[in-house]
Amino acid sequence: MTTFIYALHCLIVFGVPALFGWVVLRRIFREISWVALVPGSFVIGYVALMAAVNELRFGFEMGPAVWFAYKALLALALILIVSLPTRAARPRLPGCIDRGWKLVLLGLGAVTTGFYYGIPALSGYLNDAWWYHYPATVQIMNIEHFPLTHVFAVDGPLYYHYGPDLLSACWSFLLEQPVQTGCALNIILFAPCAFLLAFALLARLARNYWAALFGATFLIAGGNLRFLLFLTGNYTDSLGALQVFNSQTVQGLMHLMFTPSHALGVPLTLLTLLLFRHVFSRPSWRLSSAIGLVLGTMTLISEWYFVPLIAVASLLLLRAAWRRQPRTHKPRSVHLAIAILPAVIGIFWSTFNNTYLAGMFARFWMRDNPIEVIFQARQTIAAFGIPSSLQLDPHFSDLPVAPPDKLYQPKWSPPNLLPVRFNTTRFGQVPSWESAASSEGSFISLFSPHFLMEAAPILLVGVPFGLWLAWRRRQPLVWMLAWIAVVCLIPPIFLDWGHRSTDFLRFFTAAFCYASLFVGWLVGSLLSSPSWRSRLLGGTLGACCLANPIGLGLVGLMPGTINRVKTIAGSAQSLSQARPPASAAFPESSPLDEAAHEQIFEKLAVRTGDFLYPITKGRERAIVIVPPEQVPEVKYFQNWMKMATLSRLQLPIGWHWQNSYYSSCYRDAVTGLDASAIVALDAKWVIVSNIFQPRVPAKVGKALTDQKRFSPVGTIWEGRYYMSIFRILP
Numbered sequence: 001m002t003t004f005i006y007a008l009h010c011l012i013v014f015g016v017p018a019l020f021g022w023v024v025l026r027r028i029f030r031e032i033s034w035v036a037l038v039p040g041s042f043v044i045g046y047v048a049l050m051a052a053v054n055e056l057r058f059g060f061e062m063g064p065a066v067w068f069a070y071k072a073l074l075a076l077a078l079i080l081i082v083s084l085p086t087r088a089a090r091p092r093l094p095g096c097i098d099r100g101w102k103l104v105l106l107g108l109g110a111v112t113t114g115f116y117y118g119i120p121a122l123s124g125y126l127n128d129a130w131w132y133h134y135p136a137t138v139q140i141m142n143i144e145h146f147p148l149t150h151v152f153a154v155d156g157p158l159y160y161h162y163g164p165d166l167l168s169a170c171w172s173f174l175l176e177q178p179v180q181t182g183c184a185l186n187i188i189l190f191a192p193c194a195f196l197l198a199f200a201l202l203a204r205l206a207r208n209y210w211a212a213l214f215g216a217t218f219l220i221a222g223g224n225l226r227f228l229l230f231l232t233g234n235y236t237d238s239l240g241a242l243q244v245f246n247s248q249t250v251q252g253l254m255h256l257m258f259t260p261s262h263a264l265g266v267p268l269t270l271l272t273l274l275l276f277r278h279v280f281s282r283p284s285w286r287l288s289s290a291i292g293l294v295l296g297t298m299t300l301i302s303e304w305y306f307v308p309l310i311a312v313a314s315l316l317l318l319r320a321a322w323r324r325q326p327r328t329h330k331p332r333s334v335h336l337a338i339a340i341l342p343a344v345i346g347i348f349w350s351t352f353n354n355t356y357l358a359g360m361f362a363r364f365w366m367r368d369n370p371i372e373v374i375f376q377a378r379q380t381i382a383a384f385g386i387p388s389s390l391q392l393d394p395h396f397s398d399l400p401v402a403p404p405d406k407l408y409q410p411k412w413s414p415p416n417l418l419p420v421r422f423n424t425t426r427f428g429q430v431p432s433w434e435s436a437a438s439s440e441g442s443f444i445s446l447f448s449p450h451f452l453m454e455a456a457p458i459l460l461v462g463v464p465f466g467l468w469l470a471w472r473r474r475q476p477l478v479w480m481l482a483w484i485a486v487v488c489l490i491p492p493i494f495l496d497w498g499h500r501s502t503d504f505l506r507f508f509t510a511a512f513c514y515a516s517l518f519v520g521w522l523v524g525s526l527l528s529s530p531s532w533r534s535r536l537l538g539g540t541l542g543a544c545c546l547a548n549p550i551g552l553g554l555v556g557l558m559p560g561t562i563n564r565v566k567t568i569a570g571s572a573q574s575l576s577q578a579r580p581p582a583s584a585a586f587p588e589s590s591p592l593d594e595a596a597h598e599q600i601f602e603k604l605a606v607r608t609g610d611f612l613y614p615i616t617k618g619r620e621r622a623i624v625i626v627p628p629e630q631v632p633e634v635k636y637f638q639n640w641m642k643m644a645t646l647s648r649l650q651l652p653i654g655w656h657w658q659n660s661y662y663s664s665c666y667r668d669a670v671t672g673l674d675a676s677a678i679v680a681l682d683a684k685w686v687i688v689s690n691i692f693q694p695r696v697p698a699k700v701g702k703a704l705t706d707q708k709r710f711s712p713v714g715t716i717w718e719g720r721y722y723m724s725i726f727r728i729l730p
């Protein structure tokens with residue numbers, strides 16, 4: 001009976017948003033294609049759930065927010081069913097699916113996509129997992145209310161697109177599963193949706209089954225010519241093979257679906273393109289408003305899909321409205337207003353969701369944000385020796401004034417997001433993912449063999465062919481696809497954003513997605529040609545695109561490959577840095593192998609969280625004593641982020657981009673348990689473990705013997721490894 005109830009619970013969790021998406025697609029957009037309706041219902045429903053929970057979390061905790069969101073989606077679905085009649089024809093399959101085996105082949109492709117990405121995802125592989133997405137998901141569930149703080153620095157606002165992590169938090173919270181499972185569910189759900197929506201889009205445009213099938217395949221698995229590097233004979237082991245197949249600039253298969261913002265952003269973009277078809281054919285206030293709301297949620301997921309899409313779509317809608325001969329007595333100004341409405345709604349709605357602006361709204365709008373007030377008040381207490389248990393009213397002005405060198409005055413300023421400059425110093429070069437997330441960065445020439453191998457054949461063939469098709473076909477949707485692909489190539493090549501220029505490479509990924517559709521269109525058309533030369537060319541082009549995904553699949557089946565890739569991704573290394581074999585995840589030598597050591601660490605962290613979470617609810621900060629070389633300023637905090645995720649604790653770490661007063665306090669707290677630093681960080685717990693280092697530092701050990709400051713709570717053991725928990729006394 002328990003299994004039945006849990007299955008019913010899962011049906012409600014996944015079914016209610018999908019029902020809402022189905023009603024929106026059928027009643028508002030009048031979609032009739034089964035291939036678009038089924039995946040599109042999940043995408044629209046889950047994006048609506050994401051947006052609703054995001055808004056509600058500013059005022060409610062996780063439980064009430066999710067509860068209200070589901071009730072709102074169900075109520076809106078019922079309202080739409082009652083108020084809007086069904087004017088669309090009955091759903092049907094695309095005309096190119098004229099045989100049963102074609103439908104079976106399409107379904108097999110979707111299932112294969114789910115397994116291809118789902119197995120590594122369930123095994124724990126996710127790009128940027130431990131050092132952003134997992135701890136962000138934990139914070140989304142545990143924080144009392146939004147706005148979120150940065151996972152690297154709880155003293156600063158979050159500047160990131162956390163929409164997919166919000167969905168992962170919903171699955172983890174509702175299904176009572178670890179956050180790793182919630183993130184994996186996103187990939188398992190949205191990878192097949194991307195495949196089916198790509199097929200639906202090309203089936204509508206090309207009206208060729210093989211063109212649609214190859215386009216969908218290249219979208220989720222399109223490769224490049226890097227496999228030619230095997231001819232050099234320098235890559236022999238499994239990591240060497242992965243280094244060949246894995247792109248370092250134009251993100252391809254290895255990053256596409258294993259990066260949450262791509263996993264959700266790709267199917268949402270494809271669905272939005274399909275919905276724009278209805279807006280072009282029968283513009284109305286209702287359709288424009290609906291598509292504007294869909295666009296507005298996109299900045300919670302990926303700005304690099306939002307900006308080119310809304311820019312190109314607005315221009316094409318305005319052009320169509322200006323040239324359209326009105327069928328009614330509405331003046332041209334009304335048609336122009338309807339055409340610009342999606343951009344207006346999308347931009348204004350996204351302004352509140354855009355996480356690059358969220359810090360500004362958190363600072364100037366969210367007046368109850370306690371971060372700065374608590375930080376300043378606690379430092380004042382520490383400076384004058386006032387008991388830290390004293391509760392200060394933040395608005396009480398009669399506070400003692402600390403000396404300037406003691407009192408920290410928090411000065412908030414937005415990150416260095418502007419100005420974006422033209423790339424004059426490195427024109428002809430683009431950033432590389434080789435040194436991403438660092439201030440040094442690395443660049444690669446547009447004309448270098450490595451870049452040309454990565455850009456061919458998808459970008460170098462797909463973009464020109466798409467422009468040629470747009471000129472020949474004169475269809476608005478083909479124009480939109482082609483010009484979006486071109487626009488996405490502009491930021492990485494022509495703009496400079498300092499050390500953040502690497503983020504522009506995500507535009508390359510967007511261009512890669514759009515161009516892959518055109519390459520699939522070309523391959524399908526060539527294979528359908530009666531000429532044997534055309535079929536040979538199409539087969540060769542298709543083989544070049546599929547060499548990488550097939551090679552990755554074979555290498556991924558080799559024993560230990562997934563675990564090695566997880567270690568590399570978790571430590572934010574590149575594959576080239578991991579050759580020779582990756583360094584150990586922990587600093588001290590151990591007779592255990594790395595995998596066993598990792599398992600012990602995870603068990604200790606989870607058990608520590610099971611002990612502390614009922615007390616702290618994930619909202620009290622803990623200081624973890626780590627080796628001095630891991631104390632800020634460092635680039636990555638792999639062990640800390642894992643600890644924060646598995647134990648569901650807040651770890652006050654400090655900015656990883658630069659040193660700060662906050663990170664200096666953490667340095668003092670970790671290395672010597674300085675009283676002023678601990679109070680300034682508002683920490684309540686200390687965790688010491690020999691899994692990070694063989695011995696506790698002398699200053700820390702001496703400080704912990706002071707029973708007036710620290711009270712031992714308990715020790716959790718796994719073999720000879722332990723984690724000891726101390727309560728910081730007021």
